[in-house]
Amino acid sequence: MAVPYGRKSRAKSRMHRAATMKYAPKAWNACPNCGEPRMPHFACGSCGAYKNRQARPLAAD
Numbered sequence: 001m002a003v004p005y006g007r008k009s010r011a012k013s014r015m016h017r018a019a020t021m022k023y024a025p026k027a028w029n030a031c032p033n034c035g036e037p038r039m040p041h042f043a044c045g046s047c048g049a050y051k052n053r054q055a056r057p058l059a060a061d
């Protein structure tokens, strides 16, 4: 199996993610749990819910 010659750095991935989040706000859906806007196929940023389960721990207190 081929292996990528150079993996994208964390900074580069985050740059891409930031650009996607900036320029594609219309693709966002409301979170079914809390109603906050959320990117499709991503856990909710405010409550961490994904597909009717807690995919990510809540930001405690």
Ligand SMILES: [Zn+2]
Pocket: 031, 032, 033, 034, 035, 036, 044, 045, 046, 047, 048, 049
């Ligand atoms: Zn939510």
